[in-house]
Amino acid sequence: MTSNRQREETQSRLTWLTKILRLKDLKITAFSFQQRDTELHLWVKPFKNGCRCPVCERRCPIVREAQEARSWEDVAILGRKTLFWYAPKEIVCPTHGLVQEAIPWAAPYARITYRLEFRLCALCQIMTQKAAAAILKMAPSTLSNCLHRVITRVRTGHKIRGLVTLGADEIAYCKGRKYATIIYDLDRSHVVWVGWGLGRETIDRFFNESLSEHQRLKSKWASCDMSRAYTGAIQHHCPNATLVIDRFHVVKALNEALDAVRKDEWRGLDKRGRQAIKGLRWMLGMQARNRSKKQSRFLNALRTSNRRIHRAWVLKDEFERIWHFTYPGAARQFLKRWMTAALRSRLPSLKTFVTTVRNHFDNILSFIERPLTNAVGEGINRLLKIVKNRASGFRGLEPFADLIFLTIGDLDIPAHIPSDLRTL
Numbered sequence: 001m002t003s004n005r006q007r008e009e010t011q012s013r014l015t016w017l018t019k020i021l022r023l024k025d026l027k028i029t030a031f032s033f034q035q036r037d038t039e040l041h042l043w044v045k046p047f048k049n050g051c052r053c054p055v056c057e058r059r060c061p062i063v064r065e066a067q068e069a070r071s072w073e074d075v076a077i078l079g080r081k082t083l084f085w086y087a088p089k090e091i092v093c094p095t096h097g098l099v100q101e102a103i104p105w106a107a108p109y110a111r112i113t114y115r116l117e118f119r120l121c122a123l124c125q126i127m128t129q130k131a132a133a134a135i136l137k138m139a140p141s142t143l144s145n146c147l148h149r150v151i152t153r154v155r156t157g158h159k160i161r162g163l164v165t166l167g168a169d170e171i172a173y174c175k176g177r178k179y180a181t182i183i184y185d186l187d188r189s190h191v192v193w194v195g196w197g198l199g200r201e202t203i204d205r206f207f208n209e210s211l212s213e214h215q216r217l218k219s220k221w222a223s224c225d226m227s228r229a230y231t232g233a234i235q236h237h238c239p240n241a242t243l244v245i246d247r248f249h250v251v252k253a254l255n256e257a258l259d260a261v262r263k264d265e266w267r268g269l270d271k272r273g274r275q276a277i278k279g280l281r282w283m284l285g286m287q288a289r290n291r292s293k294k295q296s297r298f299l300n301a302l303r304t305s306n307r308r309i310h311r312a313w314v315l316k317d318e319f320e321r322i323w324h325f326t327y328p329g330a331a332r333q334f335l336k337r338w339m340t341a342a343l344r345s346r347l348p349s350l351k352t353f354v355t356t357v358r359n360h361f362d363n364i365l366s367f368i369e370r371p372l373t374n375a376v377g378e379g380i381n382r383l384l385k386i387v388k389n390r391a392s393g394f395r396g397l398e399p400f401a402d403l404i405f406l407t408i409g410d411l412d413i414p415a416h417i418p419s420d421l422r423t424l
């Protein structure tokens with residue numbers, strides 16, 4: 001009589017625990033607190049009888065009953081680590097052979113439950129992995145590994161679709177010590193590919209591995225910087241794409257030319273002359289509309305104090321007008337006139353810039369037809385900067401690429417976790 005009542009009591013306690021933990025498709029058979037009460041261990045078992053193949057979900061005969069029990073980490077409860085224990089059965093599927101039965105709470109071979117995977121992804125989308133690890137009571141390296149497994153699993157077999165407008169850019173990681181190439185889908189504002197390295201070899205790898213011939217022919221627009229590697233590869237692989245040189249790279253090159261003039265002058269000046277152009281560096285890089293009246297007056301004063309810098313600066317200010325043209329023909333005329341004026345200035349660094357512009361003349365002017373830039377309304381760039389900051393401690397490309405795909409990738413990673421297990 002007493003043993004019966006005891007059994008009933010235990011049963012109701014387990015049912016209560018199942019409810020409070022919001023567990024579905026599984027039954028708790030026992031539980032215990034371990035490691036000085038910091039861990040809650042649950043012995044569980046799938047509800048549905050009949051073991052299924054994890055690949056085709058077919059019901060299959062059991063070969064071996066119970067093997068060694070293994071554990072899955074679940075979401076921590078009130079700071080307590082929670083672990084599921086179960087001994088998965090081995091089954092034989094007519095198609096897939098000897099496999100481990102499908103587990104309703106976790107992906108095959110995963111060490112953590114779907115629930116924890118979902119929370120992990122959701123947290124890592126908004127905070128650093130270190131902060132997420134602290135909340136989830138996991139070691140940062142474990143968390144990084146788990147995240148990599150989820151993202152790899154979801155992205156395996158994924159194909160890029162409908163890429164019409166692509167952007168290629170380089171990105172520094174590892175505190176600027178290493179570089180990777182990143183490919184955007186500029187119509188949808190997300191990243192479709194990340195590969196280590198720079199240059200032609202890397203971008204060739206993207207075109208050869210990730211796009212079919214049909215897809216390559218279908219791309220209509222492409223944006224990139226002025227490097228031969230990118231422009232050459234895009235023209236070679238996507239003959240139908242109109243190339244638009246990323247505006248920011250053109251402006252950057254011009255600003256560098258302007259700064260070279262300043263440095264040149266600085267070297268040749270005495271103490272008093274240097275005093276006159278002190279603090280000029282960032283003022284020269286500013287856009288005309290962002291300058292204060294005082295700053296403009298200072299720059300205008302250069303007309304008498306340092307003619308060479310003044311000339312270079314006027315040319316730079318003039319150049320900015322190119323981005324506001326509506327008619328390609330007018331822009332073409334303007335740019336030609338500007339190039340002549342720049343050459344007449346006889347400033348060597350501006351001469352180099354003119355050569356660069358001449359090499360990419362048509363592709364710079366494509367901007368008038370379609371104002372395309374890799375920044376896409378600053379949306380991607382802003383997110384990329386955040387991801388980069390969060391990933392500053394990482395050594396390799398993999399964790400960095402993981403974060404990029406998780407935050408601005410072309411696949412919604414958390415959406416691939418079974419919907420009833422997407423609880424926060």
Ligand SMILES: [Zn+2]
Nearest residue numbers: 053056093096
């Ligand atoms: Zn199967």
